[in-house]
Amino acid sequence: MKLDSEEYEVEEVIETKKADIGHYEITKNEYDFIVAVSTLEHVESEDIFESVIRQMALGTKNEGINCIIVNSEVEEIDIECNKKLDVMMEINIKTEDMINK
Numbered sequence: 001m002k003l004d005s006e007e008y009e010v011e012e013v014i015e016t017k018k019a020d021i022g023h024y025e026i027t028k029n030e031y032d033f034i035v036a037v038s039t040l041e042h043v044e045s046e047d048i049f050e051s052v053i054r055q056m057a058l059g060t061k062n063e064g065i066n067c068i069i070v071n072s073e074v075e076e077i078d079i080e081c082n083k084k085l086d087v088m089m090e091i092n093i094k095t096e097d098m099i100n101k
Contacts, residue, residue: 002014002016021036021039021040021043021052022043022044022048022051022052025055026055026056026058026059027059028058028059029058029059029060029061029062030059030061031059031060031061031064032060032061032064032065033060033064033065033066033067034056034059034060034064034065034066034067035067036052036056036066036067036068036069036070037067037069038069038070038071039070040052040053040068040070041070041071041072041074041089041090041091041092041093042089042090042091043090043091044090045090045091046091046093049091049093049101050101053068053101056068070098071089071092072092072093072094072095072098073092073093073094073095074087074089074092075087076088
């Protein structure tokens, strides 16, 4: 994202941060746009997931945007023997439950 912002000459208006989202404090009413792509399913617990979602909502300015792309109800199957495998993510919430958080 940083390289793209430099390429398109918008680096002065884009702030990137790298941190453990489960333990990162999002300042209230601070951001116009928060992006979380394929990260929230890797927090330590559903409680932390809910906390991060709340913080994102509170950290976004009025009429701001949260872009959340998250996997849910994932199943992994060994195609050779048709055996279900353990999913390689920390939380695997049902889609309906996730929407209602």
